[in-house]
Amino acid sequence: PSEEYWVTNSLSLYQGFWFPPWILNCVLTCQNHFQAQPSDVLLVTSPKSGTTWLKAILFALLNRAKYSDSDSQRRHPLLTQNPHDLVPTFELKLYLEQESPDLAALPSPRLFATHMPYSSLPQSVRDSNCKLVYLCRNPKDTFVSMWHFFNKMRPEEKGQIPIQECLDKFCRGVSSFGPYWDHVLGYYKASSEMPEKVLFVMYEQMKVDPHAHVRRLADFLGCPLSEEELRDGTVEGILRMCSFDNLSALEVNKRGKLSTGQESKWYFRRGEVGDWVNYMSAEMGERIDRVMAEKLDGSGLKL
Ligand code: A3P
Numbered sequence: 001p002s003e004e005y006w007v008t009n010s011l012s013l014y015q016g017f018w019f020p021p022w023i024l025n026c027v028l029t030c031q032n033h034f035q036a037q038p039s040d041v042l043l044v045t046s047p048k049s050g051t052t053w054l055k056a057i058l059f060a061l062l063n064r065a066k067y068s069d070s071d072s073q074r075r076h077p078l079l080t081q082n083p084h085d086l087v088p089t090f091e092l093k094l095y096l097e098q099e100s101p102d103l104a105a106l107p108s109p110r111l112f113a114t115h116m117p118y119s120s121l122p123q124s125v126r127d128s129n130c131k132l133v134y135l136c137r138n139p140k141d142t143f144v145s146m147w148h149f150f151n152k153m154r155p156e157e158k159g160q161i162p163i164q165e166c167l168d169k170f171c172r173g174v175s176s177f178g179p180y181w182d183h184v185l186g187y188y189k190a191s192s193e194m195p196e197k198v199l200f201v202m203y204e205q206m207k208v209d210p211h212a213h214v215r216r217l218a219d220f221l222g223c224p225l226s227e228e229e230l231r232d233g234t235v236e237g238i239l240r241m242c243s244f245d246n247l248s249a250l251e252v253n254k255r256g257k258l259s260t261g262q263e264s265k266w267y268f269r270r271g272e273v274g275d276w277v278n279y280m281s282a283e284m285g286e287r288i289d290r291v292m293a294e295k296l297d298g299s300g301l302k303l
Contacts, residue, residue, distance in 0.1 A: 011174060011175075011176065012024050014027070014120075015117070015119060015120050016117075016119070016182065017117045017120065017177060017178065017179070017182065017183070018173070018174055018175060018176060018177070018178050018179075019176065019177065020176060022096075023091050023092070023096075023176075026090070026091040026092070026095040026096050027090075027091050027095075027116055027120060029095045029099055029100075030090045030091060030094070030095045030114075030116070030122055031120065031121075031122045031123075032122075033095070033099070033100050033122075034090065034095075034103075034122040034124060034125070035103075035104075035124050036122065036124040036125045036127075036128040036130045037108070037110065037128065037130065038128050038129040038130055039108045039109040039110070039130070040109060040110045040111075040112065040125075040128070040130035040131070041058065041062065041109050041110070041111045041112070041130065041131050041133070041221060042112050042113070042114060042125060042130060042131070042132045042133070043055060043058055043087065043111070043112070043113040043114075043132075043133050043135065044113070044114055044115070044116070044118075044132055044133070044134045044135070044187060045113070045115060045134070045135045045136075045137075046115060046136070046137070046142060046177055046178075046180055046183050046184065047115055047142075047146060047149075047176055047177060048137070048142050048145035048146040048149060049135050049136060049137035049142050049203060050135055050137055050203040050206075050271075051084075051089075051113060051115075051135065052082075052083050052084065052247070052267040052268070053083075053203075053206075053242060053244070053247075053271070054133065054135045054201075054206075055083035055084065055086065055087040055113055056078055056083040056086075056241070056242035056247060057214065057217070057238060057239075057242045058087065058111055058133065058217065058221075059077070059078065059083065059086050059087055059111060060076075060078060060238040060241055060242055061214060061217060061218055061221070061223070061238060062109060062111060062221065062223065063077075064229075064234060064238065068234070073237075076241065078241055078242070078247070079250060079252075080250075080252055081252060082252055082253055082256060082258055082264045082267070083247070083267075084258050084260075084267065085258060085259050087111050087112065087113050088112060088113070089112070089113040089114055089115070090112060090113070090114040090116065091114060091115065091116065092115075092260060093259070093260055094112070096260065097260075109221075115176070115177045116177070117177065117182065117183050117186050118186030118187050118189075118190050119186055129197070130197075131197060131198075131199070131220065131221055131222075132187070132190070132197060132198045132199070133198075133199045133201060133217065133220070133221075134187035134188075134190075134191065134198060134199065134200050134201065135201050135202075135203060135206075136184050136187075136188075136200065136201070136202050136203065136303070137202070137203035137204070138203070138204060138273070138303055139170075139180055139181075139288050139292055139303055140276035140280065140285055140288050140289075141203075141272075141273065141274065141275055141276050142180070143166070143167065143170050143175075143180075143276070143280075143288065144275060144276040144279045144280065145269065145275075146166075146170075146175065146176075147161065147163055147166050147279070148269055149266060150166070152263075152266045153262075153266075163279060163280065163284075164284075167280070167284055167287070167288075170288075171287060171288065171291045179295070181291070181292060181295035181296060182295075184296075184301070184303070185295075185296065185299055185301070187200060188200055188299065188300075188301050189299070192300075199216070199217070199220045201213065201216075201217075203273075204273050207273055210239050211235050211236070211239065214235045214238060214239065215230075215235065244268060244271035247268060248265070248268035248271075252264060253265060253267070253268060
């Protein structure tokens with residue numbers, strides 16, 4: 001799919017959110033077919049919020065017992081596979097490739113990802129005791145990251161997509177899986193009402209104290225780090241393995257392709273906080289701030 005699907009009027013509005021049409025088909029199939037198990041873990045993000053990073057961290061955390069010694073660490077799947085191939089996304093892989101993928105036999109806990117809004121999740125996800133981790137990133141960096149991603153999909157001869165055109169749409173709520181603010185609010189409210197089911201995590205806070213966040217994730221997922229693991233460098237090892245510098249330097253992520261066709265390297269650009277200032281004017285940034293302040297007013301959430 002070209003970038004035009006993401007930024008032009010071809011997005012379809014469904015249940016209050018905008019979807020590229022072929023993704024909407026997968027969302028509907030997933031809603032109809034996916035059967036959650038209580039031990040499932042689901043990572044949810046708005047596109048370009050750091051999904052790749054958290055996929056890697058959750059995969060490494062949940063599978064840490066299998067790769068605890070130096071021999072098995074050399075065979076760690078993250079060294080040879082892109083995090084998106086290890087942690088499949090409902091609507092961009094599982095239900096894109098098959099109408100009814102056979103997921104029952106996957107080892108427990110099953111780890112999936114999705115960009116679906118809370119209100120569109122399959123009923124079985126909302127009804128079961130499975131756990132949801134929502135990763136939220138500040139809207140200005142998310143927007144700029146998205147704009148870069150669309151440009152990568154665009155044939156070079158067409159030049160860059162005018163950022164102002166994307167911004168106008170974003171601020172009207174028209175972006176993939178947007179309105180961005182409604183996406184965030186759906187999960188923010190769910191995490192306030194059901195803290196044992198939904199964990200709300202901020203990309204920027206993870207950047208400041210990744211160690212504390214790995215512990216928080218492990219506690220939330222019911223696999224807390226033992227005293228020994230906290231002493232023996234397990235957390236540091238996971239963070240090193242999943243760091244931007246490490247993942248982006250791996251051959252598989254420099255030159256590989258995802259099984260769905262995108263180039264792995266598109267998912268690793270800069271991975272920094274505040275990079276939006278290099279692409280948007282102060283006025284453009286203030287425009288996003290104003291829209292967010294208005295839309296999040298009264299929610300208790302500030303971005
Ligand atoms: P930038 O474009 O700002 O660099 P997603 O994974 O949801 O598609 O989001 C992609 C964004 O996450 C990109 O942001 C990318 O560089 C950043 N990213 C990828 N891997 C990361 C990592 N290991 N640590 C921090 N950020 C990472």
